[in-house]
Amino acid sequence: MxxxxxxxxxxxxxxxxxxxxxxxxxxxxxxxxxxxxxxxELPRTNYFGKDDNPILILLAGRLKLEYATSLFSFQKDSSFRKLIHKLKYKNKPEIGILLGKELAADMKKKNDFLPFDFIVPVPLHPNRQKQRGYNQSEQIAIGLAEILNINISVDNLIRNIETTTQTKKTKDDRWQNVSGKFIIKDEETFENKHILLVDDVLTTGATIEACGEMLLKINGLKLSVAVLAKV
Ligand SMILES: [Zn+2]
Known part of the structure; x- marks a missing residue:
């Protein structure tokens, strides 16, 4: 057969x-x-588990994190840039799943790896998700979940107001744009849990910070962050 x-x-x-x-x-x-x-040939960083990695440094003082990592660096003209573009705009969710699996394999290499209870993708506004057909961060989470054998939570941390596109905004504008745009429906589900928050690309960190601030208000919650690339 x-x-x-x-x-x-x-x-x-x-x-x-x-x-x-x-x-x-x-x-x-x-x-x-x-x-x-x-x-x-993808430009891997090997950041996971390193205390002085640029993702942790960028988010230090803004969020209390257990781990923060980026699988790749976002080099100009690299094929990785093209992949992220296809993942976001060309209906290629399978790219997110594959790179999510690569991210998980990288994290599993560390022996002192603390297990996560839930993988939480940064939510897209429902309108944008409908337009795109999927949430690219959720596709990365699917790949991660398959290799790490952890549940994904997509309906507890949610976005409630549409944010306008971030590309032409300054750092301060971006913060105004995302702050307060996320809500948690049921805090109890995440109490005393270690959450891995997942996004595709980290730029200023404002979106991760806004989500992370909401999550860290929950009793006993531990937070880690994983992205595919940092710009
Ligand atoms: Zn090729």
């Missing part, structure tokens, strides 16, 4: 070959989303 499934898979692969989302090369049968070469 397994052999038959494998034949069917090969057959469809011949008719509908898949292409690497970064370089466009035809993927081999055992590859998905990215070719082995592009996956290997």
């Amino acid at each position: 397994t052999k038959l499934i494998s034949y069917i898979k090969d057959f469809f692969f011949l008719i509908y070959p898949a292409f690497c989302e970064a370089c466009g090369k035809t993927l081999l049968n055992n590859e998905s989303v990215l070719c082995t070469n592009c996956l290997y």
Whole structure:
């Protein structure tokens, strides 16, 4: 039976070959989303578990965190930039899932790794999610959850007012824009839990800070942050 499934898979692969989302090369049968070469060449940081990593430094004094990490650095003209763009705007949720798995594999390498109770993606406004078809941070969370074997919570930390697009705003404007835009529906669910807050790209940290502030008001909650890249 397994052999038959494998034949069917090969057959469809011949008719509908898949292409690497970064370089466009035809993927081999055992590859998905990215070719082995592009996956290997992504600009990894190895920040996880390091106390002086730039993500922790950026958020220090703003949030009390157990861990903070970014899997990649956001280098100009790297294929990673293209991947994030496709994940956000080109209906490619599978990129988020794959990179979420890579992020989890990186975190699991550390021996003193504290387990998380819930993975919480930064929520999108429901209108934007409807437009896009999915929340890209949730796709990253799905990949993370699969490898780390942890539940995802998507309906407890929610966004209640639409924020306008952040690209043309100054740092202060951005803070005004996101502060107070998140609510927690049921605090008890997160009491005494270690939450891994997940987002795609960290710029000023204002969105993570606004979410984190709400979460850290909850009794006994421990917070960690993971993003795919820091700009
Ligand atoms: Zn490639």
